[in-house]
Amino acid sequence: MRGRLTFAAGCALVGLVLAVALVSLVWLPYDPADTTGGRLAPPGGAHLLGTDKLGRDLLTQLMAGARTALIAGIGSVLVGGLLGVTGGLLAGFATRWLDDALSAALDIVIAFPTLLLAMLVAAAREASLGSVVLAIGLGMSAIVARLTRVLVKRVLAQDYITAARTSGTSWPRIVAEHVLPNIWPMLLVNLALQLGLAVLAEAALSYLGLGPPPPNASWGRLLQEAQATVLTAPTGAIAPGVLLVVLVVGTNLVADGLRDLADPTRRRSR
């Protein structure tokens, strides 16, 4: 029951951000590039949350930023999940020396902090939302691959795999019927966590000026721009911060809830 509640709460938070992003596709209070609002207008009146130091409407920037955050998060998980799960399955089933080689390669990639890796990719390629997704996804793929590899190894060592083999089950069937279903819940939970981390990574890269360049709106860049005026116009810093927290806490709650829901042994014992 607790799992269901956690999952619902997480879905509500993520859904809120998702709804904002969807609305931003069809309607925004102002044009994101409109700088006619006057510098640092206080909240209220024509600008519900005020304007930033460039005279742009803050609510408009936040709504457009939700889009960027979700694209970065979901895109990175797609890239990282696809590469990571494939690589991890490969390593999990590989012969010993290939497994050792893949593991060493993964360790090297993981030794680089994801943010540093992302900065390298962002610096090497033209700055764009695509580069950011690729960079974060690549860093994530190593972590996902290592997890997948360990999960596969653990499942392969189980008695029920030996039992399935004694009855003459072929390898492809064992992978489809026993290995994937048994690693899937844990992978799903991890990918949900990674989604939150990717959103944070995009914000961090944007804060450092390595994120998707304007006209993409970004919560991380809003935070950076509001830094100098945080005392005179606190809404500019608080609002994107709150939205980041909502989205990241939301994905973590979803991950937590999934862990309880996906595992029948946990589901029944509660």
Place this chain on the structure above:
Amino acid sequence: MSALAVTGLSIRHADGRELVHDLSLALAPGERLGLIGESGSGKSLTALAVMGLLPAGMAAHGSVLLGGTQVIGTPDRRLNRVRGRAAAVVFQEPLTAMDPLMRVGRQLAGPIRRRRGLRGARLRAAVLSALAEVRLPDRAAVAYPHELSGGQRQRAAIAMALACEPELLIADEPTTALDVTVQAEILALLDGLVTGRGMALLFISHDLAVIAEVADRVVVLKDGSMVESGRTRDIVREPRHAYTRSLVDSAWALEGELDRLAP
């Protein structure tokens, strides 16, 4: 053709240790053989070697003819056609021997579908009758393994092994993880099923009393070598090897102790 003929089987670990040494045994169709020895004597490894499923880093030498197919040196893909049909295995710990995320009925349906080619309603009916054969109720089909009791799980595991319709059933300590009262039920069930289907039985245990109940002949294994073999009755009455004698003595000692406590 014998159900199983093992000749000069040796199992060696990659580090050079010899875990099973020059073991030979044979089982005619419908015959029952007990394999007894303490933990680490190589009993379970022998069972895995018979199926061609030794863990990585171990190699078998010698000859294992399973239902007429040479297991040693045969590629895995070809052995897959032999496994299940020629022999199926019931393991010691039924909880870990079943996929925790798959309902019992589905796990049972896999081998039935492959062996008999049934689909849909006829497959479902076959699953239920397989459960009934091991005296499990229909609702066991929709249960996950952890929702069954230890004895029920072992019944389900036996049903899974039988679903392959094997010529030879290998039971690797099938009652060791169970309560004593449940042990007796499972032994009786196995006994009836093996007789009913005319299967050969290779029964592995460390417990002489259990072996004496189900096996006609017994092979005594110590440190990977066969120290004695013969008819179960003869071995229990007059063991020749010192190790066998100690097994028999300890079984009698337990019996005597029980008699003393409950005259």
